[in-house]
Amino acid sequence: MRFWIFLFVCFARLCFADSVLVTLPPYRTIVKTLFGGDVFVLFPAGSDPHVYEPSPKGAWEASSAKVWFRIGMPEEERVLFALKEANSDMHVVSLIDALPKKDLLFEGQSVDPHIWLSVRLMLKQAHIIAAVLKDRFPDRRDAIQRNLEKLSQSLKELDSKMRVMLEPIWGKKIFVSHPAFGYFCRDYGLVQRPLEFHGRQPTIAHVSTILKEARKAHARAVFSQRQSRGLSTIAKQIGARVIVLDPLDEEYFVNLMRIAGAFLDGTDHSS
Secondary structure (H helix, E strand, O other): OHHHHHHHHHHHHHHOOOOEEEOOHHHHHHHHHHHOOOEEEOOOOOOOOOOOOOOHHHHHHHHHOOEEEEOOOHHHHHHHHHHHHHOOOOEEEEHHHHOOHHHOOOOOOOOOOOHHHOHHHHHHHHHHHHHHHHHHOHHHHHHHHHHHHHHHHHHHHHHHHHHHHHHHHOOOEEEEOOOOOHHHHHHOOOEEEEOOEOOEOOOHHHHHHHHHHHHHOOOOEEEEOOOOHHHHHHHHHOOOEEEEOOOOOOOHHHHHHHHHHHHHHOOOOOO
């Protein structure tokens, strides 16, 4: 059996000799823009990383990659050993560890793996990714550098647009089910208030606190990553609606603008 697995992996490496693996869909857009070659996603769009098991094709693609850009999710640990066993030559880069710690800690918050939801952090990650790609694929060095310059400009323009867009709600609270938007909120002067409490279901006391804050803030919406009957009930109590956002959408630039627009629309603008 191990012989056939060995042949399977060898064939995958021949087919995708210059492929790259990323953990989540948003990174496919970034790496594809820089690299131009095959970019595979460990946890594809629509999957739940907590329980996802790759198909044979997905496992084949993942094990063939020359480089894996990971982000520090606990779920990555489940597959790290298996991927390294299948492909000992795979170069694994932890983007969250490559970023300066001062950029990841703010107002006493612990390090948050949602580092792609900050355009400013993504700009720094793009430079880290490009440096690794140029080292691992030297024949593409010049093209990667040109692509990095274009991507950097696009990310700076996106950041500028969202800064202007969100200026009317600077300092406002954003009420979310899951604390995925901490870095996004930090960049634009917003305050994330999650219903989820330290990765667990909220206590009655915590829900009561959030309800009081949301009423005081005249919140127009609460934000979730999926439809939730419990969240809909809470929203109804404060006269708000539930807006579903997808932080894992592969269309990175479009999705970040969608999130910014939703926050603007769902937040009271009055002082």
